[in-house]
Amino acid sequence: MIITEKKDRAKLLETVKDYKSFFLLGCSECATLCGTGGEPELKEMKELLEANGKTVTGTFVAKTGCQVLGTKVELKGHKEALEATDCIIVMSCGAGTQSAVEIFPQIAVYPANNSAFLGNMTRLQMFDERCSLCGDCILDQTGGICPVTACPKGILNGPCGGTNDGNCEISPDIKCAWVRIYERMGKLGKTVEFKEMVLEPKRWSASIKPRRVNAREEKK
Amino acid sequence: MSFRETLESGKFVVTAEVGPPKGTDIKQMTHDMELLKGKVDALNVTDNQSAVMRICSIAGCKLLVEHGIEPILQMTCRDRNRIGLQSDLLGAYVLGIKNVLCMTGDHVLAGDHKDAKPVYDLESVQLLKTVDGLNHGRDLAGNEMQGATDFYFGAVVTPEANPLEPQLAKFHKKIKAGAKFFQTQAIYDIEKFKGFMQVAREYPVKVLAGLVILKSVGMANFLNKNVPGIRVPQEFIDELKAAGKEKALETGMDIAARHIRQLKEENICDGVHIMAIGMEDKVPVIMQKAGLL
Ligand code: SF4
Ligand code: SF4
Numbered sequence: 001m002i003i004t005e006k007k008d009r010a011k012l013l014e015t016v017k018d019y020k021s022f023f024l025l026g027c028s029e030c031a032t033l034c035g036t037g038g039e040p041e042l043k044e045m046k047e048l049l050e051a052n053g054k055t056v057t058g059t060f061v062a063k064t065g066c067q068v069l070g071t072k073v074e075l076k077g078h079k080e081a082l083e084a085t086d087c088i089i090v091m092s093c094g095a096g097t098q099s100a101v102e103i104f105p106q107i108a109v110y111p112a113n114n115s116a117f118l119g120n121m122t123r124l125q126m127f128d129e130r131c132s133l134c135g136d137c138i139l140d141q142t143g144g145i146c147p148v149t150a151c152p153k154g155i156l157n158g159p160c161g162g163t164n165d166g167n168c169e170i171s172p173d174i175k176c177a178w179v180r181i182y183e184r185m186g187k188l189g190k191t192v193e194f195k196e197m198v199l200e201p202k203r204w205s206a207s208i209k210p211r212r213v214n215a216r217e218e219k220k
Numbered sequence: 221m222s223f224r225e226t227l228e229s230g231k232f233v234v235t236a237e238v239g240p241p242k243g244t245d246i247k248q249m250t251h252d253m254e255l256l257k258g259k260v261d262a263l264n265v266t267d268n269q270s271a272v273m274r275i276c277s278i279a280g281c282k283l284l285v286e287h288g289i290e291p292i293l294q295m296t297c298r299d300r301n302r303i304g305l306q307s308d309l310l311g312a313y314v315l316g317i318k319n320v321l322c323m324t325g326d327h328v329l330a331g332d333h334k335d336a337k338p339v340y341d342l343e344s345v346q347l348l349k350t351v352d353g354l355n356h357g358r359d360l361a362g363n364e365m366q367g368a369t370d371f372y373f374g375a376v377v378t379p380e381a382n383p384l385e386p387q388l389a390k391f392h393k394k395i396k397a398g399a400k401f402f403q404t405q406a407i408y409d410i411e412k413f414k415g416f417m418q419v420a421r422e423y424p425v426k427v428l429a430g431l432v433i434l435k436s437v438g439m440a441n442f443l444n445k446n447v448p449g450i451r452v453p454q455e456f457i458d459e460l461k462a463a464g465k466e467k468a469l470e471t472g473m474d475i476a477a478r479h480i481r482q483l484k485e486e487n488i489c490d491g492v493h494i495m496a497i498g499m500e501d502k503v504p505v506i507m508q509k510a511g512l513l
Contacts, residue, residue: 152327152329152338153298153324153325153327153338153340153343154340154343155324155340155343156343156345156346157343157344157345157346157390157393158343158386158390159381159386159387159390160324160343160344161376161377161378161381161387161405161448161449162326162327162448162449163378163381163382163383163386163387163448163449164382164448164449165382165448166382166383169326169327169330169448170327170329170330178386178390179383179386182383182385182386182389194386194389195389195392195393196392196396197393198345198349198393198396198397199346200346201302201341201342201346201360202341204341
């Protein structure tokens with residue numbers, strides 16, 4: 001899921017200080033799980049705005065905020081509240097925010113969150129980054145552990161000389177990705193393969209932005 | 221004789237290193253260069269060492285060439301993508317720089333520009349392969365070039381890494397990628413180093429043992445605590461302690477000289493790489509103590 005974190009509230013209030021009436025848009029998926037854009041957070045934001053002399057004309061937690069069409073249809077029921085607002089605060093990720101920008105070309109839209117990374121939830125509201133969406137997956141060659149993401153240098157033929165008792169040189173809180181890969185490939189009986197493989201430089205052309213996929217076309 | 225010829229001839233070689241300054245005042249660096257000229261076989265020039273921004277290593281190497289000293293260009297993958305790296309390699313070659321040491325490079329978080337974007341488009345193994353390609357007249361994209369390079373290229377290895385097995389696998393990959401020589405991370409435990417050399421001797425590569433001069437008990441403890449892959453055994457810390465503050469540096473130099481003698485006499489490796497870290501003037505003293513001058 002997309003991991004989001006709340007932006008500094010004082011700064012957010014400063015950014016939107018010229019607007020008077022607000023509509024709050026959350027998301028029932030990632031942002032709800034991250035505790036940044038579910039019902040409780042929308043309520044909290046409503047109270048904060050009201051405490052600062054603003055009006056909140058409506059709030060809504062979209063099913064899937066990054067789904068442009070679906071969100072547009074869902075918001076039809078909030079026509080009045082949206083007409084009365086001069087600013088929408090989106091409490092999901094950067095994609096959700098830009099869905100709102102597309103749906104409401106005439107209304108100012110502001111993000112309440114910072115979008116951080118694609119994360120795995122390890123425990124309730126604890127997230128790890130394991131894939132950085134490079135567009136050319138090499139997990140098949142690295143024992144299923146992604147060095148592009150788990151190694152701060154993205155080394156494809158590791159470990160570097162900085163391995164520190166199995167931890168990464170940049171922090172004792174991070175286990176060296178390449179020691180993990182070595183251990184896992186060992187468990188799979190692939191120690192020799194580990195030693196012999198030399199991965200080629202990454203095909204970064206696969207992640208040139210903005211990317212677009214038309215799965216419909218591909219099905220044909 | 222060039223560094224390459226000397227090393228390949230089987231003679232015990234000595235390399236040291238100079239770090240370019242932050243800023244344009246190169247007095248100290250020129251002084252260190254002059255001091256080491258004619259004494260060491262080649263001098264490494266560090267590449268924004270510890271991710272601290274300084275004069276680039278190519279300019280440092282070029283200054284060495286002008287002073288008649290053979291440079292080893294340290295090249296890290298932290299600050300340039302594959303286009304920048306290859307272009308700099310070609311540029312270095314036409315400036316008379318013939319030796320390259322390929323490294324991944326310390327992370328920007330270790331340095332003084334922590335908000336910089338780390339590049340790492342390639343890493344050490346891939347950079348070695350790239351140099352090998354340039355030596356064969358083709359670039360990384362497979363294009364034929366007008367005029368190939370003829371670099372003598374090597375890499376680094378950490379014989380005391382923990383865990384050691386993946387580090388040895390990496391050493392193997394570097395050799396597969398074409399590395400001809402290695403300069404090791406600082407070693408102090410010669411018996412343990414012999415174990416590493418047993419592995420290294422299976423390969424047709426030259427190995428220079430890395431030596432860092434101990435100047436105090438504090439420094440030894442600092443290395444043990446903060447530098448991954450460096451382990452100063454307790455016996456040397458005790459030796460420094462016994463010598464007292466005044467004599468600690470002298471003792472540190474004696475230890476280094478002793479190690480050089482043993483490495484050479486017992487034919488354990490092919491040379492040494494002395495990292496003086498700001499005490500370049502001590503390098504000739506140590507060489508003298510070791511009977512090399
Ligand atoms: S290799 Fe790329 S796609 Fe695969 S897990 Fe890593 S970042 Fe994600
Ligand atoms: S210690 Fe391991 S994870 Fe950290 S930068 Fe080096 S290879 Fe990558």
